[in-house]
Amino acid sequence: MLMAGSGCAAGHAEPETGATAVPGFPVVIENCGRTLTFDAPPERVVTGYQPVLETLLALGVDDRIIGRVNFSENGPDGFLPGQRERYEQLPEISDSILFPDREVMLALDADLVVTEGWYNFSESRGQVTIEELAEAGTQVYITGGWCDPESQRRFQIEDTLQDVIELGRIFGVPEQAEAVVDEMRQILDEVTAAVADRTPVPVLATDGGAGPVRVYGGAGLTHAMIEAAGGVNVLAAVEDDLFQANVEVVAATEPRAMIVTDYQPGPTAAEKFTEVAAIIPDSAAAREGTYLALPAVSQHPGYRNILAVREIAQFLHPEAFAG
Amino acid sequence: MTTARPARSTVATTPVAPPTSEQVGGGPRWRARYLGVLAGGTLLLVAATVGSVTIGSVPVPPTEVLSVAAHQVLPWLPADSGDPVVHRIVWQYRMPRALLAVLVGAGLALVGAVLQAVVRNPLADPFLLGASSGASFGAVAAIVSGVTVGGMVGLSGAAFLGALAALVLVYVMAGGRGRLTPGRLVLAGVALSYLFQAGYSFLLQRADAARLAQSALFWLLGSLAGARWYNLLLPAAGLAAGMVLLLAQWRSLNAVMAGTDTATALGVPVHRFRAQMFVLTSLLTGVMVAVTGAIAFVGLIVPHAARMLVGADHRRLLPASALLGAGFLQTVDIAARLLDSPRELPLSVVTAVCGVPFFLWLLRRRTTAQVVG
Numbered sequence: 001m002l003m004a005g006s007g008c009a010a011g012h013a014e015p016e017t018g019a020t021a022v023p024g025f026p027v028v029i030e031n032c033g034r035t036l037t038f039d040a041p042p043e044r045v046v047t048g049y050q051p052v053l054e055t056l057l058a059l060g061v062d063d064r065i066i067g068r069v070n071f072s073e074n075g076p077d078g079f080l081p082g083q084r085e086r087y088e089q090l091p092e093i094s095d096s097i098l099f100p101d102r103e104v105m106l107a108l109d110a111d112l113v114v115t116e117g118w119y120n121f122s123e124s125r126g127q128v129t130i131e132e133l134a135e136a137g138t139q140v141y142i143t144g145g146w147c148d149p150e151s152q153r154r155f156q157i158e159d160t161l162q163d164v165i166e167l168g169r170i171f172g173v174p175e176q177a178e179a180v181v182d183e184m185r186q187i188l189d190e191v192t193a194a195v196a197d198r199t200p201v202p203v204l205a206t207d208g209g210a211g212p213v214r215v216y217g218g219a220g221l222t223h224a225m226i227e228a229a230g231g232v233n234v235l236a237a238v239e240d241d242l243f244q245a246n247v248e249v250v251a252a253t254e255p256r257a258m259i260v261t262d263y264q265p266g267p268t269a270a271e272k273f274t275e276v277a278a279i280i281p282d283s284a285a286a287r288e289g290t291y292l293a294l295p296a297v298s299q300h301p302g303y304r305n306i307l308a309v310r311e312i313a314q315f316l317h318p319e320a321f322a323g
Numbered sequence: 324m325t326t327a328r329p330a331r332s333t334v335a336t337t338p339v340a341p342p343t344s345e346q347v348g349g350g351p352r353w354r355a356r357y358l359g360v361l362a363g364g365t366l367l368l369v370a371a372t373v374g375s376v377t378i379g380s381v382p383v384p385p386t387e388v389l390s391v392a393a394h395q396v397l398p399w400l401p402a403d404s405g406d407p408v409v410h411r412i413v414w415q416y417r418m419p420r421a422l423l424a425v426l427v428g429a430g431l432a433l434v435g436a437v438l439q440a441v442v443r444n445p446l447a448d449p450f451l452l453g454a455s456s457g458a459s460f461g462a463v464a465a466i467v468s469g470v471t472v473g474g475m476v477g478l479s480g481a482a483f484l485g486a487l488a489a490l491v492l493v494y495v496m497a498g499g500r501g502r503l504t505p506g507r508l509v510l511a512g513v514a515l516s517y518l519f520q521a522g523y524s525f526l527l528q529r530a531d532a533a534r535l536a537q538s539a540l541f542w543l544l545g546s547l548a549g550a551r552w553y554n555l556l557l558p559a560a561g562l563a564a565g566m567v568l569l570l571a572q573w574r575s576l577n578a579v580m581a582g583t584d585t586a587t588a589l590g591v592p593v594h595r596f597r598a599q600m601f602v603l604t605s606l607l608t609g610v611m612v613a614v615t616g617a618i619a620f621v622g623l624i625v626p627h628a629a630r631m632l633v634g635a636d637h638r639r640l641l642p643a644s645a646l647l648g649a650g651f652l653q654t655v656d657i658a659a660r661l662l663d664s665p666r667e668l669p670l671s672v673v674t675a676v677c678g679v680p681f682f683l684w685l686l687r688r689r690t691t692a693q694v695v696g
Contacts, residue, residue, distance in 0.1 A: 073534075096529075125528070209538060211416075211548035212667040238665055244541060246380040247548060248412040249665040265467065266535050282407055296534070 027169045032118075032147035034130075036139045041172040046108055048115030049097050051302020052143055053087065054080060055164060056114065058180045058303045061171045062086055067093035067108050073263045074295050080304070102128040110138045114167070116300045117146045141170065144221065144301020153219040153241050157228055157309070160301055161185065184306040188228065191313045194320040195230025201316040203231040204255035204285065208272030212244040213279065222299050226259070229312035230320075247279060256284040257316055258291040261299060269293035353634045357643065360632045364646035368425065371653035375421040378657055380665040381412055388413050420550040423614065424656045425649040426558040427547070428621055430565065430611045432648025434604045435622030436629065436640055437569050440580040441600045442505035448623035452512035452601065453489035454608040455617040456519035459543050461485020462616070463523035466539045478542070479554060479613040486609030489515055490602065503598045544669030545618030547656050554614050561610035566645065568603060572596075573637040580635060620674040621648055621655075624682045631685055651678065 027038045046067040047053045053068055057080075068090045071078060079087060093108065094100040099120050105113075105128040113133060121129050121140075130140045143163045146152045161181050168177020205222050207214035216222040218233055220241030226233045234253040235245070258276065262269040269291070277286035285291065292315040298308035314321045376392070377385045391413040393400045431449050438447040449455065465481035497503055497511035523543070527536045569576075575596050578586035586593050629644040652674075659673045 207534075211550070212541065212546065214538060240666070244667045246660055246665050246667050248416050249380045251412050251416060252381045252408055254408075263534060 022172060024169070024172060024174065027172075029141070029166050029170060031140075031166070032142050032145070032151075034140070036141060036170070038112075038139075038170055042110075042112035042139075042170065044108070044110045044112070046093065046099075046105070046110040046113045048099065048113070048117070048120055049300055049302075050074065050078075050297040051300045051304045052114050052116050053090075054083065054297075055143065055167065055303040057083055057086060059164070059167060059171060059173055059176050061173065062090070064171065065090050066110060067091050069094040069097050069099065071097065071297070073097055073265075074297050075264060078295055078297060080307075098125070099127050101126040102132070105133070106136055109136075112170070113138055113140045114143065115140070116143045116302060118142065118148050118152070141167070146301060149241075152221075153239070155221045155224060155301065157188065157224050157305070160303070160305055163301065164303070180303070184303070187306055187310050191229060191310050195313055195317050198230050198317050198320055200230055200232040201257055202234050202253075202255045203257050203259055203316065204234050204250070204253055204276070204280075204283075205259040205261075206250075206272065206276050207242065207261040208267055208275050209244075210275055210279075211247040213247055213250045213276060214242060215245045215250060216242055221301060221305060222259070225298075225305060225309050225312055228309045229316055231257070231312065231316050250276065250279050253280060254283045255280070256290065258285045259294050259312065260291050261296050262293040263296035353636070353639070357633045357639045360629075360643050361646065364643065364650055367650035368646060368653060371650055371657065372421050372425065375424065375653055375657050376413065376417045379412065379417060379660060383409055383413060388417075392418065415551070419552050419555055420547050420656070421653065422555055423547050423550040423558065424653040426555065426562050427611045427615050427618065428625075428649040428652025429645035430558065430562045430607055430648075431618065431622035431652075432625035432629070432644040433562075433565060433569060433641060434608050434611075435648075436626035436637070436644040437576065437600055437604055438622075439626055440576045440637065441597055441604075442509050443580065443582070444505065444509060445627065446623070447509070448620075449604065449608040449611075450516070450617055450619070450622070452508060452605060453493045453515040453519065454486045454605045455612045456516040456523075457489025457492075458482040458486040458609060458612040459617055460519040460523045461488070462542055462613075463526050463539050466535050466542070467526045467529075478549075482613040482616075483609050485519070486605065486612060489519060490605040490609065493605075494598070494601065498598065503594050503601065505597070508597070508601060541667075541669050542616040544671040545616040545674075546659075546667065546669055547615055548667050549614065557610050558614055561607050562645075565603065565607040566641070569600075570638070570641050572600070573641065576600075576637040576641075577635070580637075615670070617671070618652070618674060619671040620678055621652055624678050625651055628682060628685055631688075 022040045025038060025040055029036045029038075041064070043064055044066045045056070045061070045064045047056055047065055048069060050071045053065070056062070056065065068087070070092055071087065073096075093104060099105055099115070121127055123129055133140055143160075144152075144155055145159050146155070161184055164177050164181050164184070165174075168174045168180075203226050205216035205226060215235055216233070217238035217240035218236035219239050222241070223233050223236065234255050235249070238245075238249075258273060260269040260273050260276075267275070270293070273289075273291045277283075277289075280286050292312065294308060294312070298304050298311070377383070377388050387409055391410050395414055434449040435447065438449065438451065439445060441447075442451070444451075459482070461484050462478055462482040464485070465478055493508070493511045493515055496515065497507040523539075527539055575586070575591045578589045578591045579593060579596065583593050586596075625648040626640070626644045629640055629647050633639045633643045652670075655670060655673050655677050658677055659668045659670050662668055662673070
């Protein structure tokens, strides 16, 4: 599932490094209630899940990255154009999308960890905590304001743009960040203009399940993307992100289209669609088999969810993009 | 199945008087009590079942629920409101779910009551002997490997295979020299449970399964949310067969409850009987768990509550346990759907919260001797 022709992936600005007095520094950023202070751009950066790396690649700061996690859950083709080669050149520190255990993380001796979620610092899973990293001199930047489950539900599309601006300041590449934000803003504006006069399409976003059904309610990133793309979430009334819905709640919806989260291992998007469509056989989405397999990577804060907004809009309103 | 009382001549021990009806809870006082409990239990079950099909995340007027049900059962009656969504919610989801609660609640309580007698241990429940952890392992393996083609059917199949594997392993481990003693059964069951638990925890902790862990966790804690008409058939057949076969053994159950020596003296081939009960209850547990996941607590507490209410005579204990188990699970499932609606709560989270206060109240009213039979 690739968005062809998104020519905004390649980073071009060569960051200035090694200067004795770095202009624009120190940079002070508030993130998840913590104050991050940078006297110079970080040189040893560890990145979390794919959307974070994509944002950093868009900023053109690959050369600072000393470790990344594994993205194979989105399949061999789950990369933005031209990014697979750059991904493969970076050292892999974990064989999954999660951070490795405490010792490996500490041994990396990073000066900055950028990740998309609060759940990446689970002590019970043997992972290093944000406090332990701080003691070791490693700062943590969490994207999308996903500081905890509650703030994860408050996500707005603007948060992704805000992240790019802040990361641009942290890495000392504000102009590049500005350019990326302009590009993202342009995509969003194009989508907004294209779907402005269209009737919003009722959408059910799901991760499958026969009962309970894993669905996306009216809070958080997936809901925000649907709204921005000219859709209306049929479960908007439920104040939640991903939740385990009672099957009759799903049975009472009438979506014209479905968005199915796509990742491996586990059932394919097609299997998940079939499962949920059986609960609402009379809906237009089920009758006509209308669904979009959306890579899980798009449903996390990062550069990619802006592209996903366009992809969802093109899926919901193909005629609006026909020109 | 052995007959209830094999010929005494096959056992070379001194004859012992069978437990009197007073010892196991007989006599007119208990009989009246039993009828009272049956009436109360039936009332609870009917009320809870009516509640279960009328209450849900999506409000449906009770009259409409009634007309949907009536139209389905007696097609010549006037059709319901005609809203296909309401019809589907009531007929496809609520009805099978309410029936599944009855079947599984009754089945788990029945199995619990039998096992508590067979291994003579008040802590015995359907999951003590490994069937549920085996089923959980099978289900998680299916979820993680992604081979759950056919959704619930594939998942249930894998779970049942897991339960069967556990049954065979426990049987082989416990029955080493042909003597299936309660101690060996329990130890083999508990040890294997830990092994299976380690197995599915490992599968879930493997990081590439991170996203699947959440749905697997829900299943591990038990849920009736997957109920459909097609997956009621096996639990129904299992419960019917289990009820008949187990109830036929009430005399032998009374005897083994009184002790191995007593039972032997009464002519019960204790080891063979125990093996049969073990296989039968494990199969029944496997059938239930395969559809719902491991619902904790019902099979442990309901038999104790029933024993306090109707006494330890299995002729009465088994039907009472089944009836109360069905009513209890039905009530708990309403709570599981409503407490956090429209989200679902796993049943094991709710069974204990709802059941423990009642059980403690019951416990305080009775003496310990009566509690452990």
